[in-house]
Amino acid sequence: MNDEHRPAVTPDSPIGPDVDLDAEDVRLADGTRLTEQRAAEIVDEVRRRGGRPSLTGEAAASPRIAFRVTPGVRDRAAQVAAREGKTVSQLAREALEARVATEP
Numbered sequence: 001m002n003d004e005h006r007p008a009v010t011p012d013s014p015i016g017p018d019v020d021l022d023a024e025d026v027r028l029a030d031g032t033r034l035t036e037q038r039a040a041e042i043v044d045e046v047r048r049r050g051g052r053p054s055l056t057g058e059a060a061a062s063p064r065i066a067f068r069v070t071p072g073v074r075d076r077a078a079q080v081a082a083r084e085g086k087t088v089s090q091l092a093r094e095a096l097e098a099r100v101a102t103e104p
Contacts, residue, residue, distance in 0.1 A: 065096070 019026060026034040055062040069077070074088070081091045 021034055021036045021039060028034050028038075032038075052062075054060050077088050077091055081088045084091070086094075
């Protein structure tokens with residue numbers, strides 16, 4: 001089935017066994033056969049990952065800080081971040097790290 005004829009997937013689309021992996025030969029990108037067991041392992045791996053990687057490099061959640069700014073500050077931050085090839089979060093993190101680094 002090519003992309004032009006695939007049905008749209010929406011939040012209301014039913015989820016269920018679309019392919020009988022015991023009957024059909026489905027291959028992964030590396031050429032190995034996808035089995036029901038391997039499909040379940042992939043699902044478990046994805047569910048365990050959830051979210052962004054930790055900033056510590058360990059398997060732990062990074063603390064979050066949220067704060068409000070004016071629209072003008074947000075827009076200027078977005079411009080600076082885009083110019084530097086960063087996200088606004090990266091820019092804010094760097095600014096906060098630089099500020100707390102000056103404290104004893």
